Amino acid sequence: MYCQSVGTAYCGLYGVQTYDSSLSINTTTKFCIVINTDMCDSQSANFKRSVVAHEFGHAFGLGDTLSSTTLMGQLRDRDTIYVPKSDDISGAKRQLALL
Numbered sequence: 001m002y003c004q005s006v007g008t009a010y011c012g013l014y015g016v017q018t019y020d021s022s023l024s025i026n027t028t029t030k031f032c033i034v035i036n037t038d039m040c041d042s043q044s045a046n047f048k049r050s051v052v053a054h055e056f057g058h059a060f061g062l063g064d065t066l067s068s069t070t071l072m073g074q075l076r077d078r079d080t081i082y083v084p085k086s087d088d089i090s091g092a093k094r095q096l097a098l099l
Contacts, residue, residue, distance in 0.1 A: 011039050011051040011078075014058035031059050043078070050082035057088060061095030 017030040033055040040048050050071070057072050067073030071081055071088045084092070 011036050012055040014055045028059065033059075046080070046082045047078040050076065050078035053082055053084065057084065057092070060092040061098075062088060062091050 013034045013036075015032050015034070016028050017032060018028070033052070035048075035051060035055075040051055054071055062072045065073050066075055067087070068075040068077070069081070069087075070076065070085045071083065072091070073081070
């Protein structure tokens with residue numbers, strides 16, 4: 001995947017540009033994050049923080065969830081959840097342990 005237009009359905013988009021498949025797991029070596037400013041400009045600062053932090057979570061190997069209580073949750077309240085929660089941190093630590 002490469003960075004592309006976000007479109008109107010998403011606040012942000014994470015894209016892998018290159019990865020190293022010679023390692024025991026595919027490790028991203030270059031990525032990009034695109035923020036949909038048309039959708040986010042009118043939102044609160046915490047909403048914007050939530051979108052950016054969520055997209056960086058993908059850079060740590062975290063996927064989207066249906067949770068409403070974690071940063072990686074698609075159902076989260078972006079005005080109140082804008083920093084990683086314990087489940088997000090545990091998931092990132094598990095990903096880093098694989099390296």
